[in-house]
Amino acid sequence: MTLPMIMSCGMYYSVSGLRDLCHNVKSRDDNALTEAAEWLSRVVDIYDLEGYSIIPIPNHSGRAEYTLEILKRLKRIRNIRICDILVGAAHATQYDTKKAGAKLSVTDYGFKLIGDIPFNRAILFDNVIGSGNTYFSAMKTIKFETSLLTLAQTHSTAYYMNQWSICLINEMETP
16 A cells, blocks of 8 residues: 555644644643544554554654654554654744744754664654645655654645655755
């Protein structure tokens, strides 16, 4: 089975309770972290992700924090492997950057690998996909295209597929 580019619990703004869950996860609310793992367990079942290696994308601190915690809780209820092998540069949050009228680019995350990539059945994980820049930067760092498991997405998967294509085209045009 070929996995879709984005596998989420639903649309950020339209699935009841999902937006609040995503905010509470970022606040590291213990109940929200557990609930997020339960929501994601359904996605694991839908896409038959048992046995997959999941790479948490680092938070704005440069380390996988709440993303890693969610995966640890998901591992308790589903057979997944966690590969915490991606670190990044500390940077402003997406929210604060957007509020300041700026935008983080794919290169602003400073991602680098600190371990071996599990090429067999590996996917990325992030709390929410908004612009797609964090996900695209992580894919460029691991040097292969893979799916993203996420709690919520703000746009359609077709939108992200198009943005990824634009990202690749722009990369080829840069000398």
